[in-house]
Amino acid sequence: MEHPDNVVLVIFGASGDLTSRKLVPALFSLKCQKLLPSGFAIVGSGRSSFTEDGFREKMRSAILSAHRDRNPDPGMIQEFLKLIYYVTMDSSVAETYSRLREKLDLLNSSKATGYNYIFYMATPPVLYEVISTNLAKAGLADQTAGFRRFIIEKPFGYDLASAQNLTRKLHGLISEKQIYRIDHYLGKETVQNILVTRFANGIFEPLWNRNYIHRVEITSAENIGVEERGGYYDSSGALRDMVQNHLLMMVGLTAMEPPSSLESDAIRNEILKVFQSLQPLQVSDVPKQVLRGQYVESRISGERIPGYRSEKGVSPASRTETYVAMKFYVNNWRWGGVPFYIRTGKRLPVKVTEIVIHFKRTPHHLFQRNEGSGNSNKLIMRIQPDEGMLLNFDMKEPGSGFNTKNVDMDLRYSSLADVRLPAAYERLLFDVMLGDSTLFSRDDVVETAWRFLEPVLDVWKNDPAIKLYGYPAGTWGPDVADNLVDGCGLTWRYPCNNLAEEGEFCEL
Numbered sequence: 001m002e003h004p005d006n007v008v009l010v011i012f013g014a015s016g017d018l019t020s021r022k023l024v025p026a027l028f029s030l031k032c033q034k035l036l037p038s039g040f041a042i043v044g045s046g047r048s049s050f051t052e053d054g055f056r057e058k059m060r061s062a063i064l065s066a067h068r069d070r071n072p073d074p075g076m077i078q079e080f081l082k083l084i085y086y087v088t089m090d091s092s093v094a095e096t097y098s099r100l101r102e103k104l105d106l107l108n109s110s111k112a113t114g115y116n117y118i119f120y121m122a123t124p125p126v127l128y129e130v131i132s133t134n135l136a137k138a139g140l141a142d143q144t145a146g147f148r149r150f151i152i153e154k155p156f157g158y159d160l161a162s163a164q165n166l167t168r169k170l171h172g173l174i175s176e177k178q179i180y181r182i183d184h185y186l187g188k189e190t191v192q193n194i195l196v197t198r199f200a201n202g203i204f205e206p207l208w209n210r211n212y213i214h215r216v217e218i219t220s221a222e223n224i225g226v227e228e229r230g231g232y233y234d235s236s237g238a239l240r241d242m243v244q245n246h247l248l249m250m251v252g253l254t255a256m257e258p259p260s261s262l263e264s265d266a267i268r269n270e271i272l273k274v275f276q277s278l279q280p281l282q283v284s285d286v287p288k289q290v291l292r293g294q295y296v297e298s299r300i301s302g303e304r305i306p307g308y309r310s311e312k313g314v315s316p317a318s319r320t321e322t323y324v325a326m327k328f329y330v331n332n333w334r335w336g337g338v339p340f341y342i343r344t345g346k347r348l349p350v351k352v353t354e355i356v357i358h359f360k361r362t363p364h365h366l367f368q369r370n371e372g373s374g375n376s377n378k379l380i381m382r383i384q385p386d387e388g389m390l391l392n393f394d395m396k397e398p399g400s401g402f403n404t405k406n407v408d409m410d411l412r413y414s415s416l417a418d419v420r421l422p423a424a425y426e427r428l429l430f431d432v433m434l435g436d437s438t439l440f441s442r443d444d445v446v447e448t449a450w451r452f453l454e455p456v457l458d459v460w461k462n463d464p465a466i467k468l469y470g471y472p473a474g475t476w477g478p479d480v481a482d483n484l485v486d487g488c489g490l491t492w493r494y495p496c497n498n499l500a501e502e503g504e505f506c507e508l
């Protein structure tokens with residue numbers, strides 16, 4: 001295992017939700033696995049005023065909460081908290097960076113961190129450019145003394161123009177190699193396992209093409225609503241929040257050609273080629289191939305579930321989508337004519353992310369098919385929760401005749417006793433320390449994804465006739481989404497039933 005060089009990690013936005021729920025618990029896990037370098041420090045920053053001890057106490061609670069199932073060793077937490085520092089500063093104000101610099105100079109002397117810095121932008125996106133500019137002004141972006149890496153949280157841009165603009169501004173300050181755009185889905189073991197499944201097993205690759213695959217279906221469903229993030233979500237919506245990054249990345253990994261090596265650019269070049277092959281959506285395709293919805297009030301197990309428009313921070317007249325379903329094609333030799341269906345939504349019946357490869361049926365049906373049978377073979381890669389792989393096929397039902405039964409061969413990661421799935425942020429933070437950008441989005445990949453979605457954003461914005469479908473919270477989204485899937489009687493895969501007892505499918 002490679003070991004990272006000594007470094008200081010500076011987190012902008014350290015008083016926020018992401019730092020407490022994900023970043024610091026992930027760093028604590030790295031400490032427990034002895035993966036942090038010997039000279040290491042975390043400097044949190046934000047406008048909220050904390051003493052260093054006060055901030056450490058906040059982080060202690062965050063670790064205890066995030067790792068409550070693992071009963072972390074109090075001694076280890078205490079050791080870890082000694083690595084944490086805090087600087088109160090408004091990161092939009094250039095003058096405050098002298099305070100940060102002083103702290104970094106002190107840490108360089110005491111921990112021999114070699115002027116290596118990683119800057120994590122866990123702030124509202126409007127600050128990404130401002131913070132980078134201020135770091136550059138303070139001489140903290142220049143790599144002559146040590147390495148300087150910038151981690152940028154999602155969303156990277158609001159549309160194609162803003163993403164290009166942000167990249168241009170960053171490139172005026174630092175090089176692309178210094179930028180690590182986080183898509184935390186890529187940090188998930190099961191997402192990385194897509195590559196291993198495809199390229200480490202001789203049995204799948206010969207079938208992985210238009211000759212044997214009928215369609216590809218990718219679902220990322222959440223059962224919660226927008227919770228405390230209504231304000232952010234209402235200006236974003238499911239297309240920007242989920243499709244542009246996580247869902248398209250899964251399309252990229254599922255559809256890409258074998259890379260020539262595991263070098264970061266070799267993999268990202270192949271993902272880029274997939275995005276470049278996406279059949280462009282014309283304005284007239286949007287109503288036929290893209291469907292949007294918004295959850296409305298319902299009742300589940302007698303409990304009233306509020307509609308999206310009643311959520312905190314959301315406009316009562318909002319037309320922001322909380323559900324998107326799309327059909328599109330990857331126009332290349334491997335995938336020509338194979339439809340890709342993707343969908344994501346909030347307040348669906350379960351939390352599940354999965355990729356379903358539907359294979360073509362046999363050319364001739366010899367056997368009697370019983371109820372529950374008669375489907376094509378499916379390979380299901382379950383990304384979360386209940387991570388694993390499931391191969392679905394027909395077998396003979398015991399007894400007379402040749403009746404068939406549809407069965408699953410099911411591998412769950414949780415059944416592998418010796419396997420602990422590291423959290424996505426654990427892997428990604430460790431990779432940045434190593435300087436490995438394989439699991440981070442590159443400028444051209446991000447821009448190509450935005451370019452593909454531009455017609456959808458334009459049509460939704462400019463054409464008031466485009467429908468927004470209401471779906472009761474706890475259902476699988478607008479019922480008309482089934483019409484997107486081609487072929488008699490074919491539908492999406494529904495891993496469980498709708499939960500809503502009351503509530504109306506309607507047009508909003």
Ligand SMILES: NC(=O)c1ccc[n+]([C@@H]2O[C@H](COP(=O)([O-])OP(=O)(O)OC[C@H]3O[C@@H](n4cnc5c(N)ncnc54)[C@H](OP(=O)(O)O)[C@@H]3O)[C@@H](O)[C@H]2O)c1
Nearest residue numbers: 013014015016017018046047048090091122123125153154
């Ligand atoms: N939370 C998640 O699960 C999640 C998941 C994926 C991506 N993200 C992305 O991660 C970023 C942070 O999300 P979050 O949920 O942690 O947001 P949050 O809870 O609202 O925290 C934002 C942080 O930014 C700080 N901040 C705001 N203005 C500042 C300024 N002028 N100077 C210094 N600090 C400032 C705030 O601290 P002060 O008020 O103390 O200044 C706060 O610590 C966002 O871009 C979000 O899209 C979050």
